[in-house]
Amino acid sequence: MMVHVHVRIVPRSGLLDPQGQAIEHALSALGFSGIGDVRVGKAIELRLDAASPAAAAATARAMCDRLLANPVTEDFRIEVEPE
Amino acid sequence: MMVHVHVRIVPRSGLLDPQGQAIEHALSALGFSGIGDVRVGKAIELRLDAASPAAAAATARAMCDRLLANPVTEDFRIEVEPE
Numbered sequence: 198m199m200v201h202v203h204v205r206i207v208p209r210s211g212l213l214d215p216q217g218q219a220i221e222h223a224l225s226a227l228g229f230s231g232i233g234d235v236r237v238g239k240a241i242e243l244r245l246d247a248a249s250p251a252a253a254a255a256t257a258r259a260m261c262d263r264l265l266a267n268p269v270t271e272d273f274r275i276e277v278e279p280e
Numbered sequence: 281m282m283v284h285v286h287v288r289i290v291p292r293s294g295l296l297d298p299q300g301q302a303i304e305h306a307l308s309a310l311g312f313s314g315i316g317d318v319r320v321g322k323a324i325e326l327r328l329d330a331a332s333p334a335a336a337a338a339t340a341r342a343m344c345d346r347l348l349a350n351p352v353t354e355d356f357r358i359e360v361e362p363e
Contacts, residue, residue, distance in 0.1 A: 203288065205323040220324065223347055229339065231329030240288040240323035241303065246314030256312065264306055 200253045201278040202245050206266045207238030241265060250277045283336045284361040285328050289349045290321030324348060333360045 208214045217235040224232055247253035257275045266273045291297045300318040307315055330336035340358045349356045 205286065205288065205325075207323055207325055217324075220348070221326070224343060227346055229343060233327040235324065235326040238323045238325075240290055240321045241300075241318065242288075242290055242321075243304075243318040244316040260307060260312060263310055265303070 198247065198249070199280045200245055200247055200250055201280060202243050202253055202257045203276040203278065204241040204243075204257060204261060204265060204273055205238065205276075206241070206261070206271050206273045207236045209270060209272050210234075210236075212270055238271065239265075244280075250279060253277045281330065281332070282363045283328055283330055283333060284363060285326050285336055285340045286359040286361065287324040287326075287340060287344060287348060287356055288321065288359075289324070289344070289354050289356045290319045292353060292355050293317075293319075295353055321354065322348075327363075333362060336360045 214236050216237040220237060221232055221235040245253050245256060247256060254275055254277050257277070261273045261275070262268065297319050299320040303320060304315055304318040328336050328339060330339060337358055337360050340360070344356045344358070345351065
């Protein structure tokens, strides 16, 4: 079955995120209030041929571990959506 | 109420995404198969003080329209998660 995989990779909490801080300041300057903890990272989407959604999630975790994310500085979250 | 807002911003389908192609090739080279349509974009996470999840989603859409996304080249998707 073909599934859509959405991967979100953001800097670990506790690590400095200058891009997130810049966006937080820019949003405040535009008049948005009540905002905090802005983190900016990568969003990766792909289609995957997998036996099941669980198998797709396992494959996506392996992709993150081996290529997409840096385990020292980044956290990732995976969502699988059947087509 | 405080909510977590997750924004995913990716290049519109149909637009060339060289970074996505590079990742697709790298994943194939690592032995992953059955992969297609890899798109790479930005993942933005923030905490927001809003009256309701619907109000938070509306605020996040306004942020995307005014600052975070380029409506000509990018699509965005918003998810709101109560704390």
